């Protein structure tokens with residue numbers, strides 16, 4: 043995705059494309075991927091960027107609030123940011139920490155419980171934890 047495309051994408055989501063936000067976006071939105079904040083910080087530092095950790099965390103929060111990226115909480119310690127925002131599910135490899143996409147139509151959920159009174163379904167996210175055999 044070119045810099046112009048990324049700028050447009052940020053604007054489309056109501057995000058002002060500041061230089062620092064563009065740096066974070068160009069790491070995360072360059073291709074379909076799942077990255078933690080630390081992985082993004084590592085990539086930015088590797089590229090010689092001076093964006094602070096706090097800015098990266100704030101930017102990722104903004105990106106997920108505006109729907110630019112999808113947040114995946116594997117557990118209390120592991121949060122990933124997904125550049126693919128349309129509905130889909132994930133395999134999580136507990137040994138490698140790698141997330142892999144599962145297309146939404148590969149999983150059918152037959153028996154959902156009745157929703158709590160006064161609510162409507164906002165989404166169903168399936169995370170299948172896997173490990174190497176043996």
Ligand SMILES: [Zn+2]
Nearest residue numbers: 124126132143
């Ligand atoms: Zn994904």
